[in-house]
Amino acid sequence: MSAPARIASFAALLVAIFAAAAVAGARLDPTVDDNGGAHEEGDLQMNGHGATTTRPQQPTTGADPRGAGAAVPGLAVAEGGYRLVPERTALEPGPSARYGFRIVDEGGETVDAFDVEHERRMHLIVVRRDFAGFQHLHPRQLDDGSWAVEADLSAAGVYRVFADFATADRSLTLATDLFVAGRFDPQPLPAVAETADAGDGYRVSLESGPARSGAATPVEFAVRRGGRELDSIEPYLGADGHLVALREHDQAFLHTHPEGEAGGPSPISFQVAYPTPGRYRLFLQFRHRGEVRTAAFTQEVRGSRASGATEPGAQEHSDGGH
Structure with missing residues (x-):
């Protein structure tokens, strides 16, 4: 093959690679939606969303029910056809910062039907990457099926946000990072103590x-x-x-x-x-x-x-x- 032909083939390959990357990136980009209207977490039956199921409460061990070798929960933003989509990935610091998110299915549609586990349909754990500022929150569901909560983000840094929920009789933990602007001085993990x-x-x-x-x-x-x-x-x-x-x-x-x-x-x-x-x-x-x-x-x-x-x-x- 001549040198011009080889260059043309290489250029075509690069175009194909970047096109595939653009499609993948579009599927992963978070959307921004700030619709009004909210339901308290305790309003489980007459909220205009899908049917709510109360699952029998069983002792849990932290074991992964998907079997040996499966990924440990909390490491991925998407799993099993569901994806956590935050409204924003960066916020200004504040004691009552609004954090909004939604759970979407494989088609990108917002999931609005959730099962009750441990008396709530959604548990949100927020903790900084250096393990400071732990919060266990229970968001409210909005009319469009998304969720919103106020979190104490007074301290700057990188936070991990875990959405722990069940839908269609399946328990999931999806997670993403949240950046809070300002100077961040990460602290070492505290020593082992009893x-x-x-x-x-x-x-x-x-x-x-x-x-x-x-x-x-x-x-x-x-x-x-x-x-x-x-x-x-x-x-x-x-x-x-x-x-x-x-x-x-x-x-x-x-x-x-x-x-x-x-x-x-x-x-x-x-x-x-x-x-x-x-x-x-x-x-x-x-x-x-x-x-x-x-x-x-x-x-x-x-x-x-x-x-x-x-x-x-x-x-x-x-x-x-x-």
Whole structure:
């Protein structure tokens, strides 16, 4: 083939590649929509949207129901034919910043029918990429099927936003990044600790043994105030507590609820299936005297004995501490 012919063929190939990229990018770009009209989250039946299903509440472990080798929840903006589309990917800082989003199907149509899980149709977790500023929010659904909520974005930085929901009898966690303008000084992951302050004299202790990846492992929290363990914890979202575990480096998402009937005494016990060894940031939420409180821990998860996975920190030691 002559040199001019080779150049012409190469140019045609580049045109085809850029055309395909443009189509893919158009499918992923978020849309902006600011329609009025809102429904409170508790208005589940007469909201003009699709039928709402209340799913039986079952204890969850954070295990991925799609089977071994499947992607861990919270790492992707799209999965299973559904996609999280934010109105904006950057906001100005503020204590009550409006965040809007929608869930769309494969055809790009807004999904408006959601199942009730843990007393809500939509759970939104917002946390900065350095694990600061954790918030568990329950957005309201607007007339067009989209969702809106006010979040405390007073601190600048890069946030991760997790939409945790169920539709058509399928549970999903989709996630995206949110940029908040301003100077961002990321903080290191807090050290591993067995106690945490939940404010107003509440102290929470992580009292279970070492956690291992690859199978459900017990994670137990004792809640005390003034040195005395609580004899009654009020139900929160239909359970004695709520636990979000985020993996270091990528913030893979585990969302679990405790074992047993709601309304029992401390301790609060969970079964958590950590997907890999490493460090995780745990956010425990519980209700007492009408107020929801949060205690945060850093937990180190060891590798499964059966898998022979490398223990956290083993590589650093073998490299002489580097």
